[in-house]
Every structure is written in C-alpha cells, then in structure tokens.
Amino acid sequence: MKRILLLLGVFLLLTTCKKDPETGDLLIIFEYDETNQENVTCTLYNSWENFQNYVFLDEQVSDEFGEVFFNELEPGWYYFEGEKVFSSMFAVYYMDSVLVEPLKQTNKKAIMYATKK
Numbered sequence: 001m002k003r004i005l006l007l008l009g010v011f012l013l014l015t016t017c018k019k020d021p022e023t024g025d026l027l028i029i030f031e032y033d034e035t036n037q038e039n040v041t042c043t044l045y046n047s048w049e050n051f052q053n054y055v056f057l058d059e060q061v062s063d064e065f066g067e068v069f070f071n072e073l074e075p076g077w078y079y080f081e082g083e084k085v086f087s088s089m090f091a092v093y094y095m096d097s098v099l100v101e102p103l104k105q106t107n108k109k110a111i112m113y114a115t116k117k
Contacts, residue, residue: 022102023072029065030082032092032112036066040084040092040112044070048097051079075102082110091115 030040040062045051060068062082081095092112100106 021074024075024100024102025105026070026073026078026098026100027105027107028062028068028070028080028082028098028110029108030062030068030084030094030110030112031066032084032114037084037092037112038062038064038066040066040068040082042068042080042082045079046074046076048077048079051081073100075100080110082112084112089116 026044028042030037030042042060042062043056044058044060045055046057050056057078058070060070062068068082077097077099079095079097081093083091083093085091091114093115094110094112096108096110098106098108
C-alpha cells in the first residue's frame with residue numbers, strides 16, 4: 001500500500017509540475033580606463049519602452065571584478081545601463097542592448113565613458 005501511495009505521489013508530482021520555458025543568462029563586465037570597475041550600479045530593462053519610462057526589471061551592483069550576472073532570463077532583447085559616481089563632478093556611464101538566447105550565457109563587455117555630473 002505504501003508503495004502504491006508513493007508511486008501515485010511521484011506520478012502526480014511529475015504530471016502537475018509545469019516546465020519553465022527555456023531561459024538564458026547574462027553576464028556584463030564593466031570596464032573604464034582598462035580597469036574592471038566594482039560598485040557600478042547596473043539597471044536591466046526588458047523592453048525599450050520600459051527603459052524610456054524607467055521601469056526596470058532588476059538592478060545590481062558590480063562585484064570586485066566589475067561583473068554583474070542576471071540568470072534565468074526569458075529569451076529576448078534587454079536594455080541595460082551602468083553608472084558609477086566617483087565624485088560630485090565625475091562619473092562613468094554605459095548604455096546598450098543585448099540579445100539573451102535560450103540555454104546560453106550571453107557575455108557583454110561594457111567599456112564605460114566619462115560624464116560630468
């Protein structure tokens with residue numbers, strides 16, 4: 001009887017669980033003046049319209065290697081921007097788009113440029 005209940009439970013679990021759609025990952029590496037930049041605020045948007053309206057999907061801060069990693073993203077085009085403020089007068093910035101494909105990791109190197117605050 002226990003075996004039948006166990007098999008029934010496994011069967012129900014396998015038939016009721018929905019498989020997530022195939023997703024992809026995104027790794028962005030921020031660099032300025034040939035040096036990877038930590039503490040860059042990276043904002044990710046899932047459409048151009050959301051980028052224009054500042055409706056972001058996720059926001060992360062780069063690690064000591066200048067990297068941010070977004071995992072299990074739905075396939076499609078994403079827009080991102082990164083900013084690091086050094087002082088009240090100096091910051092670096094980068095903005096771009098990237099295609100995330102299913103079952104792949106997309107790597108993007110973001111060479112930042114200086115801006116005035």
